[in-house]
Amino acid sequence: xxxxxxxxxxxxxxxxxxxxxxxxxxxxxxxxxxxxxxxxxxxxxxxxxxxxxxxxxxxxxxxxxxxxxxxxxxxxxxxxxxxxxxxxxxxxxxxxxxxxxxxxxxxxxxxxxxxxxxxxxxxxxxxxxxxxxxxxxxxxxxxxxxxxxxxxxxxxxxxxxxxxxxxxxxxxxxxxxxxxxxxxxxxxxxxxxxxxxxxxxxxxxxxxxxxxxxxxxxxxxxxxxxxxxx
Numbered sequence: 717x718x719x720x721x722x723x724x725x726x727x728x729x730x731x732x733x734x735x736x737x738x739x740x741x742x743x744x745x746x747x748x749x750x751x752x753x754x755x756x757x758x759x760x761x762x763x764x765x766x767x768x769x770x771x772x773x774x775x776x777x778x779x780x781x782x783x784x785x786x787x788x789x790x791x792x793x794x795x796x797x798x799x800x801x802x803x804x805x806x807x808x809x810x811x812x813x814x815x816x817x818x819x820x821x822x823x824x825x826x827x828x829x830x831x832x833x834x835x836x837x838x839x840x841x842x843x844x845x846x847x848x849x850x851x852x853x854x855x856x857x858x859x860x861x862x863x864x865x866x867x868x869x870x871x872x873x874x875x876x877x878x879x880x881x882x883x884x885x886x887x888x889x890x891x892x893x894x895x896x897x898x899x900x901x902x903x904x905x906x907x908x909x910x911x912x913x914x915x916x917x918x919x920x921x922x923x924x925x926x927x928x929x930x931x932x933x934x935x936x937x938x939x940x941x942x943x944x945x946x
Contacts, residue, residue: 795901795904795906796906797873798844798872798873798899798900798901798904799872799900799901799908799909800900800901800902800904800906800907800908801900801902801908802829802847802898802900803829804827804829804847806847806898807825807827807829807847807849807898810849810896811825811849811851813866814853814863814866817866818855818859818862818863818866819855819856819859820853820854820855820859820863821853821854821855822851822852822853822854823852823853823854824851824852825849825850825851825852826849826850826851827847827848827849827850828847828848828849828850829847829848830845830847831845831846831847831848832844832845833845833846833899841902841903842901842902842903842904843901843902843903844899844900844901845899845900845901845902846897846898846899846900847897847898847899847900848895848896848897849895849896849897849898850893850894850895850896851893851894851896852891852892852893853891853892853893853894854889854890854891855889855890856888856889856890857883857890860881860890864876867896872898872899873898873899874896874897874898874899875897875899876894876895876896876897877895877897878893878894878895879892879893879894879895880892880893880894
């Protein structure tokens with residue numbers, strides 16, 4: 717049996733097949749391309765952000781290098797302010813200077829010369845340390861003020877973490893104790909400078925008075941010191 721298809725039906729069938737082909741093309745080809753295009757667009761945005769960041773770094777390279785050199789110079793300036801070692805003779809000289817220049821009487825002292833304060837991350841072996849000097853003192857009020865001024869005018873990096881003072885009505889003098897800390901940095905590559913000769917006499921049998929440390933000698937020494945203050 718032969719079916720007859722008119723020209724109108726043929727045209728209609730052709731249109732239906734064309735539409736079906738377009739639909740298949742859209743879903744199986746065009747949509748896939750659209751997804752790929754979206755992925756490429758997202759990648760382009762990310763790449764552009766990376767390029768912009770790198771370009772910004774290139775633009776700031778000279779400024780960053782200048783800042784780095786500035787930081788290095790700052791570190792050098794800080795290191796220059798600190799000695800690499802504080803010998804005990806420097807502490808003794810300091811006490812002697814307090815007595816000679818100010819007139820403070822210092823009957824007893826104790827030393828703790830190498831105390832770890834902190835270590836610095838990123839710097840191999842570099843550490844901050846302190847030389848601690850604890851002393852008892854007796855002086856007038858004016859000398860007490862001069863003593864504090866003397867400490868603040870030291871070129872080395874120093875602090876007074878503790879100090880006590882009491883007024884003695886019987887003598888009109890101030891007595892107390894003070895802890896004096898001097899700071900230094902180790903393993904910075906800076907050369908150690910030998911402490912200069914202080915001119916202090918060596919081989920004295922007694923640092924207090926005469927050849928024997930007796931209570932009478934100590935009293936005589938102290939009385940002589942009081943006489944010098946008049």
